[in-house]
Each structure stands twice: as structure tokens, then as C-alpha cells.
Amino acid sequence: MxxxxxxxxxxxxNELSSHLGIExxxxxxxxxxxxxxxxxxxxxxxxxxxxxxxxxxxxxxxEVKTMFSVKTLxxxxxxxxxxxxxxxxxxxxxxxxxxxxxxxxxxxxxAMDEIKHQVAKGIKEVNIDLDQLISNIHAxxxxxxxxxxxxxxxxxxxxxL
Numbered sequence: 001m002x003x004x005x006x007x008x009x010x011x012x013x014n015e016l017s018s019h020l021g022i023e024x025x026x027x028x029x030x031x032x033x034x035x036x037x038x039x040x041x042x043x044x045x046x047x048x049x050x051x052x053x054x055x056x057x058x059x060x061x062x063e064v065k066t067m068f069s070v071k072t073l074x075x076x077x078x079x080x081x082x083x084x085x086x087x088x089x090x091x092x093x094x095x096x097x098x099x100x101x102x103x104x105x106x107x108x109x110x111a112m113d114e115i116k117h118q119v120a121k122g123i124k125e126v127n128i129d130l131d132q133l134i135s136n137i138h139a140x141x142x143x144x145x146x147x148x149x150x151x152x153x154x155x156x157x158x159x160x161l
Contacts, residue, residue, distance in 0.1 A: 009058045016066075020052075028055040032065075088125055095130040099138050100146045107144050110137050 007015070017027050028047025035041055042057065054066035092111060101107040111133060118128055138145050 009056075009062045009064045012064045013056045013058075016054075016056075016064075020054075022052050026051050030055065030057045030067075032057050032059040034060055084126070092130050092134075095134040098131070099134050100148065101144055102146055103144065107134070107137065110141060110144065 013027060013029060014024065016022075017024065026047065028049075028051040029045045030042045031045045033041045033043065045058070047055070053068040053072050055068065057065040057067055059065065092108070092115075096104060096107050096111065099107075111130075114133060114137065115125065115128060119125060
């Protein structure tokens with residue numbers, strides 16, 4: 001979605017609908033009219049109550065708002081939470097592999113225990129520096145990781161023989 005301030009409400013609705021796979025004839029559009037300080041009126045301009053969500057509301061300033069059911073909101077939040085979890089796990093996986101573990105699952109288990117410990121202290125998962133966490137685990141438990149310095153020394157010794 002490019003700059004919204006330069007587009008008409010209908011252009012915005014059409015673009016959003018296109019992204020969501022809603023055909024133009026299935027757009028539900030309401031017009032919001034100010035009646036007084038305590039009352040506003042929603043008038044159905046296009047569509048019907050069985051049309052796909054979201055429904056669009058255009059106010060008197062030609063600004064577009066959306067409306068959708070609580071069920072849709074809950075599904076959206078659950079999906080967002082699942083994506084956040086997947087993203088967190090991918091970042092943790094990357095941080096572990098960068099330190100070259102001997103056994104990935106052992107490091108993962110130690111990392112998850114440390115994360116649970118930090119979360120119990122009130123730190124949010126998204127605020128945990130995973131690279132630093134794995135570096136700390138590497139320092140505390142070097143036996144879980146391949147020692148590259150030692151490996152390089154062995155290679156140099158073999159070259160001399």
C-alpha cells in the first residue's frame with residue numbers, strides 16, 4: 001500500500017480488497033455521518049451483511065476505517081502470535097547454528113530453559129538478544145559446541161606431518 005493520503009477512499013478500498021481477494025461486487029461499504037456529539041449514523045452504501053470481511057467505513061473526511069467480527073480479530077491475533085513464535089524459533093535456530101553446536105537439540109534445550117528463566121523474571125521473549133544468549137551458553141557450556149580453535153590447531157599439526 002503506497003501513500004494513503006494521496007488516494008481516494010474508493011481507491012484505498014479497492015487496493016485493500018484486491019490484496020484480500022475481495023471482488024468489487026462483494027465490498028461492503030458504509031458511510032459514517034456525524035449527527036451530533038453523541039450520535040453518528042452508519043449508512044450502507046454498498047454490499048450486504050453476508051459479504052466477506054473486512055467491511056469498510058468511509059467517514060465525512062473521506063478516511064477509510066475497517067470493521068470486522070470478534071471471531072476474525074481473534075483468528076488474526078492467533079495467527080500473528082503463531083508467526084511471532086515461528087520467527088522467534090527461526091532466529092534462535094540461526095543463533096545456535098552460528099555457534100556450531102555439536103548437538104543442536106542439546107543447545108536448543110539449554111537455550112529454551114534459559115529463555116523460560118528470563119521470561120519468569122519478567123523479560124519478554126522479543127527483548128531477548130538471542131545471539132548474546134547463545135554466546136553466553138557457549139561460554140558456560142563449551143562442551144556443547146565445536147571448538148574451532150582446537151580444530152584449526154589439529155589441522156595445522158596434520159599439515160606439518
